[in-house]
Amino acid sequence: MTGKSLSGATTVAVAGILVAFLVAAGCVGGQPSDSSVSQQITVTGSTTVLPIAEKAREAFEDEYPSAGIMVSGGGSSVGIKAVGEGTADIGMTSRDLKPEEVAGYPGIVRHHVADDAILLIVHPENTVDRLTLDGARGIYNGTYTNWNQVGGSDRQIVVVGRDSASGTREFFSEYVLEKEDFTKTQEEFNSNGGIQQKVSRTPGAIGYVGLGYTEGVKALSLDIDGTAVEPTLENITGKNYPISRPLFMLTNGEPDGLARQYLDFIMSTEGQQIVASVDYIPVQG
Structure with a gap:
């Protein structure tokens, strides 16, 4: 064999090894590889967005078993810091x-994946069915301490809310409390699920949660100029129920690879059906 032939054979062999490596690493083609080498991304932050991320992860990994998507909560502030710091x-x-x-993490890109509303929830045995925004503010700033002050029975109000890392708390503080201080008696939880569980077990409790956390509790209507506006999808999408907000997933710069594919999946028809299935509002038709 000549030197020239040996060189050509070596080049072909190296090229074959390189292609095999790229295929194993999932770098060839637009979708995650089905090879035994897993690709992984981490998703963390708001417990309001968490049900969307979890259900989407399950469906995505069913379709692409080689993909590994690790999802956790912790609150909006945690999610922003984690993606901003890499x-x-x-x-x-x-x-x-x-x-x-924004100043500290100028590369963050927001992806609007769903809309949500904040619901005031009470124990199912509570006789109160509606509150005005002033009534809700009075409960959370400590002005009202007994349910009989807002149309209910003679029972102490147990005020339940989120911790300081929560985006839900931040929005609630701005919209409902108008940035007044929360009552010092408020019991704080680091997740929507924690509030839901506390209220479901405490007859005098009131809490605020995202749309996906209503099992075992009663969601209150808002009294708007004497009309009870229920937190239904119709009222929320029609802008009749006022305490609503967008939900975001964030990336540091434009996403690529598995992160891009996962976000594209959430914004697809199937992904937006998942958004609706966990009681949030799709943003794509």
Whole structure:
């Protein structure tokens, strides 16, 4: 064999090895590889967005078994910081970024994946069915401490809310409390699920949660100029129910690879059906 032939054979062999490596690593083609080598991304942040991320992860991994999507909560502030500092591939938030976060993480790109409403929830045995925004504000700033002050029975109000990392708390503070201080008696939880569980077990409790957290509790209507507006999808999408907001997934720069494919899946027809299935509002038809 001549030197020229040996060189050509070596080139072909190296090229074959390189192609095999790229295929194994999932770098060839537009979808995750079905090879034994897993691709992984991390998604963290808002517990409001968490049900969407989890259900989408399940459906995506069923279709692409080689993909590994690790999803966790922690609150909107956690998600923003994690994606901004590069410790997560995708962050989740139920509020917009604060000016200092925009300045600190200028590369963050927002992806509007769904809409949501904040519901006031009470124990199913509570006789109160509606509150005005002033009544809700009075409960959460400590003005009202007994349910009989807002049309209910003689029972102490147990005020339940989110911790300081929560985007839901931030939105609730701005819209309902008008940035007044929360009552010092408020019991704080780091997730929507924690509030839901507390209220479902406590007859005097009131809490606020996203749309997907109503099992075992009663959602209150809002009294708007004497009319009870229920937190139904029709009222929320029609802008009749006022406490609503967008939900975002965040990336540091435009996403690529598995992060891009996962976000594209959430915005697809199937992904937006998943959004609706967990009681949130799709943003794509």
